[in-house]
Amino acid sequence: MSGLKTQPNDASVDHFIQSVDNEQRRHDCLTLLPIMQRITQKEPKMWGDSMIGFGQYHYENRSGRGGDWFITGFSPRKREMTVYIMPGFDNYSALLEKLGKHRLGKSCLYIKKLSDVDVTILETLITQSIADMESMYDCR
Template sequence: MAKNKTTATEKSVDAFLNAIKDETRREDCFILVELLKKITKQEPAMWGAGIVGFGSHHYVYDSGREGDSPNIAFSPRASSIAIYLSGSFADRESLLSKFGKHKTDKGCVHIKTVADIDRAVLTKMVTKHIQHIKQLYPDKS
């Protein structure tokens, strides 16, 4: 079975974020780090080369594929910041309607800048997302 490409690393989150050329995007990423630290009560870690994650869980799919993944994560991209949020947590659509300017795809919500979103709604979405992840993949330790 193929090995996961995106795994936790020892790389520095601060060094990664400080290397972002766009000043607004860099500042927004540091704002997200502080907000997600407050919500999760966990320190950020690099996952792969470009994902900042908080906490982790072990998953096993019906296919037998398994691995570890951050409970919540984001990744600065060229044109947006991708926040990795499950597509199926409670009240997702209702919360997204109040979230502010964003785009969505499979498992991400894309924002241009933190100024475009309602941080209180982001807090609710992250909390519900993590609850959903913990229900799907309970800690077996």
């Protein structure tokens, strides 16, 4: 078990999505959920109280400490939707150029609303990131 504060739990993904106040963000969650299920072939799981993750992998950093985390997922944050692309974005610049309106963090793709992006490109980005994760880690 990792020392991470955020852990997978048995909270209801559906209940969480229905509790999202912002109607647009809730709709975007209901759109992303089946897309990620289809791509990952995994059931969604709540991580902490606000992240929906798919699959799992174990990592270790250079100091030897490690933990478990989801392979991909999303979170309907107050300001925008966060899509987690765990390998980061170094290998995806061509896709990002075609994606549409977004901003990036280290492994976070921030989208105000799904209608701002090309969902087909987003699906390709998620698919490629999962393949990259599977080549680097023993993913479950």
